[in-house]
Amino acid sequence: MSEKKQPQWKKVVVDRARGPKGQPLKVAECIVGDETGAIVFTARNEQVDLAQAGKYITLRNAKIDMYRGSMRLAVDQWGKVEAVEDASFAAKTDNNLSLVEYELVPVPVETPAAS
Secondary structure, eight states: OOOOOOOOOOOOOOOOOBOTTSOBOOEEEEEEEOSSOEEEEEEETHHHHHOOTTOEEEEESOEEEEETTEEEEEOOTTSEEEEESSOOOOOOTTSBGGGSOOOOOOOOOOOOOOO
16 A cells, blocks of 8 residues: 655745844743733743743733734833842742633624614
8 A cells, every 4th residue: 555645845935034133033932920820921032031931020011912812911112021030929820811712702783773
């Protein structure tokens, strides 16, 4: 019995996204949390170096992005990620808000009845 070969589609990388100064972009998904719960944090560029396992960070002006129905925490150009040296607490990882799936449900708009 001969095995059927799956077609292979070879591709060439034409271009890669770059940062504003031409450097390569770095992205990492990290689980961050505090005493109340946890969420997936999408770290970008220099944020990736600060978001290391076991390290404490402060997120300023963070925002929630929805990705495939779940929440992701992000800090854009108006926010800041800073390392913290004097923190000591355990994150409540059993309350991971990124594991909750959300769905956009359209709400019918009622029109006023004509008199």
